[in-house]
Amino acid sequence: MKFPCSIFLLFFRHPTVIPDSLQISYTRSLTSQPVPEGAELTLTCSSSIQSEQLTHLSITFGKRGGGERSDSEAGGEVSTIREIISIDKLLGVVPGPFYKKRYDDGEITLEKRNGEGGQGLFVMKMKAVQPSDAGSFFCEASQWIRDPDRTWQRIAQRTLDIGNLTVQQLVESLDVASSPRGEVTLQVGSPLILTCEVLGLASDVNSGLLVQWMKRGSVSSDVVGTRGVEVEVARMSPDGIVSWGDDLSRGSGGSLEKVSEGKYSLKLFSARPADSGVYRCVVSVYAGRKNPSPSTPATLTQRSEGVAVNLKTKDVLVSAVARLSRGPLLKRGSTITLICNTTVTTTGPVQVQVQWLRWPIPEPVITRNSGGVPLDLEAVTQPKPIATLMYNGVANINHSEISIDRLSANSYRLRIHMATEEDQGLYGCHAEVWGQDPHGGWYDTGARSVSNLVTVYLYARAADLLLIPLVVGVSSALFVGIVIIATLQRILPPFPHALVADIRFVFNLCSP
Structure with missing residues (x-):
């Protein structure tokens, strides 16, 4: 599509008449068909100048409208004109103020190519269309000439409407579904297989997906949706790398795979009681960005409905009784021996894991709460772990x-x-x-028991008991001797100093 030009421009600073030879056209216009969010958009504009004078050409791609809302008019739209990107008269690429970041990120480009008949072919690309890009696009060409005072003057301008762009937003089409639906009940040791399917993605949009499986701790928590802490079980990044959440041991006991386009499968080869809970698939879509950088925000994140997984465990009853081994009185340097006897009632092979704890001996004053009721010992003081014998025979000692x-x-x-x-x-x-599950793996059944408390007190040794009268006796003898000497000096006539010294010597000999 071309515009015939028969306009002549005359500038009083230029006695030469420059014919208006600026031409502009496009090869493909936009249709009313909606473009999916994240799709790539390419617009082409051709322009040329035929003049004996030295003139320059600039090209600008822009849009009008786009659904921007007016703050002054509720629900109204503002007709705005935004420059997207330009090649200026000095052949420099200049992004519009609202598109600079996307230009810096390489998501918007504009390049000049050689077209047919000496025309310049200008190609603008948007790698990932956003909802804010909706509007009426245009291409504007300007012809410039430089005055003797080295200033640039625009002597001709043409604007060509390319068409309207409508963006189909991802939030309107995306759907994340998990299966099986509802509730799943399994025996301990059975495989758990959950599937996540992402629907509503345009096939011609190359989008990156972050797929996560999340679990909330209790099956009953799905009723209210607020109980328990939600933790990540596993994730697959847009580049296909699988990582596991808090339970790193699952890396060898499970898998997360991409079964087909938009379909992902989580497998736990041998489910255990800790795997029970409410599972959800969480998908983050990076529309039009196959390999987004870590700092790139997701276009949209959506969660599936919850799948309640319940694992049947065997009925287990356990009790524990602690006692102090019989023997002589415990003294400093002795060996303290404590015994923990357990009783387990269940079917199938089991192992018991035993942990020893120590509380400080409580003060004689009874601690009471505001209601006058004595507080429990464990609520007042925190126990100190002493040693643990694991179910597999490994001892942890501090x-x-x-x-x-x-x-x-x-x-x-x-x-x-x-x-x-x-x-x-x-x-x-x-x-x-x-x-023990059918595959030979061990799991925590959740059955626990706390024993009674045993008091351990160390008595004094025999050497320590003999030291007490010895110290008391020496102190008493010295005190009595000093009193006698002081009394004699006060009630008797003066004695020669030598006699007093002899008496003191005798007392010293008698002192123990």
């Missing part, structure tokens, strides 16, 4: 003078060698039951 072992199937022993006063306190054991 001191070199402590040992822990298993005496029999249900009896566990704690020994504290070379005991000191710091080892005094109230001791108790906590028992946790671990079961």
